[in-house]
Amino acid sequence: MIHIENLQKVYEDIPGHVPAIQQIHLQINRGEIFGIIGHSGAGKSTLLRCVNLLERPSSGTIQIDGEEMTRLDSRQLQAKRRKIGMIFQHFNLLSSSTVAENIAFPLKLAGMEQAKIQARIQELLDLVGLQEHANKYPNQLSGGQKQRVGIARALANHPDILLCDEATSALDPQTTKAILALLLDINQKLGITILLITHEMQVIRAICDRVAVMEKGLIVETGKVLDVFLKPQHPVTKDFVGQVSDFSTSSGNDQGIIQSDRHGTLIRITYIGEQTYEPILFETVKSTNVSFAILQGTISSMKSVPYGQLVVELTGGHQEEIASVIAKLEQEGIDVEVLTP
Ligand SMILES: Nc1ncnc2c1ncn2[C@@H]1O[C@H](COP(=O)(O)OP(=O)(O)O)[C@@H](O)[C@H]1O
Ligand SMILES: [Mg+2]
Missing domain, CATH: 3.30.70.260 (ACT domain)
Structure with missing residues (x-):
């Protein structure tokens, strides 16, 4: 479904033009939850933002359902982006709009008529469990509730793909669990392909099918989550697996x-x-x-x-x-x- 080949991104304003990502090859299948883990600065966000072309890659290709993203004109790109939802670490909600208005935002952009928007908002509030909160403002919500609004907004136009940039990194462990459970539920109920990035191996273990490990702009290891946990190869991967305290490997502490x-x-x-x-x-x-x-x-x-x-x-x-x-x-x-x- 998502096919990335030899993707590079160089931010021109970095001295020496060190690529933020390079030689990235990835194949993400329809319906899977694919995780990308790496330390801060590894290039995760850059890679994720290249998928919907929020960042334009310096070279390489990104195909979604066989369509080359970098060749779309701005109108085609806009239509394609509507089918790719995105959620963020700090939620990025409109602070002076209510929950319902935040969710309505992408529907208005897509030109949906008012009566349909109201019905869709109700469906989405049901889906994320915020029925009681439609008329509240973001600052009246907890972090977990804000992320639920973010998820509802991202799903408004029935996307096929959901991109999650550290979606649980600002949340406490209990709330993280609840949000991950919601993402898994959405993946299973709606069949949405999820591409998520995180620096927490717990997140990968909880919901991902496959994982890629990033370090300094490169993917250093990739595989099924279970295999990567049982037989981590790269030192960075071993480090991340070691984060999960109840799991030991040969690099572990026995x-x-x-x-x-x-x-x-x-x-x-x-x-x-x-x-x-x-x-x-x-x-x-x-x-x-x-x-x-x-x-x-x-x-x-x-x-x-x-x-x-x-x-x-x-x-x-x-x-x-x-x-x-x-x-x-x-x-x-x-x-x-x-x-x-
Ligand atoms: N807009 C930007 N302009 C210049 N450099 C950037 C920009 N965004 C990210 N970078 C640099 O690219 C590298 C990768 O960053 P990023 O993709 O945000 O990593 P991660 O999400 O894994 O923390 C870092 O060295 C970062 O400083
Ligand atoms: Mg990031």
Whole structure:
């Protein structure tokens, strides 16, 4: 649906003309929630703003449904932008307009007649849960409510794509959760493709299907969220995964356990989906001489998929027997990482 090839953007007023983004290739599929994560200055906003041409790229191409954005004339671009909603970290609401007027704004621009606008406002207020607040002004709303207005406004003209620039970064964790749940709901109910940028791995984990990691204007890693969490490759990715405290990887902080005085074989197993709740470990060692002790464990979920991680010490039995237990776990589709050298 969105196809980006070899995109670069150089802001001319930067000394030395360092590109804000370069060599960006991305394919975003219809209906997915795609996350872009990176530290401040990595080029996330620049990339996002190139998608709807709020920023004109220096070179490269952006196709949306096969249409090359950089070749549209201003009238065509305006029509295309109507189908791309956008929300912002600081909401960007009109402070002297009511909630209803803010939502009506893009509808008026699109030339919708008054009676239809009123009906559409009601639908949108229902969708984002602001029925009671139509006549309030932005400064009478909480941050979460302001973002709901932003979302309603962005969805007013039935867009196919929603761009989210740090949409939850100004919100507290509880409100962040509620807004992410709303975005997921909108994605599932309306089939809208969501492209979001964030510096928080929690956001990626909560709702994204795939993620790209940006650093210094480049995409350094991309993949399914689960794969990136389980096997982060780039140091920056490992850093971000480390932000999610209940998730450890080989770069994580279980060195303490590994270095403690253990005689058995230490493994970390990660299991995903339904099997999370099955006693596979017990079943696997039952008929062997191997026994196990769970040293550390977490159960959580990624989007709606449950996963669990355990650090386990295997003792007893011969090396071959332990190796065969590990092989059996892997046959069950469990990811096993041997931690002891
Ligand atoms: N309008 C602009 N003019 C000049 N430089 C800019 C402009 N917008 C962003 N930059 C620079 O481009 C780089 C990427 O910025 P940005 O895309 O905002 O990153 P992020 O959203 O990841 O924080 C930064 O070095 C920033 O200073
Ligand atoms: Mg930004």
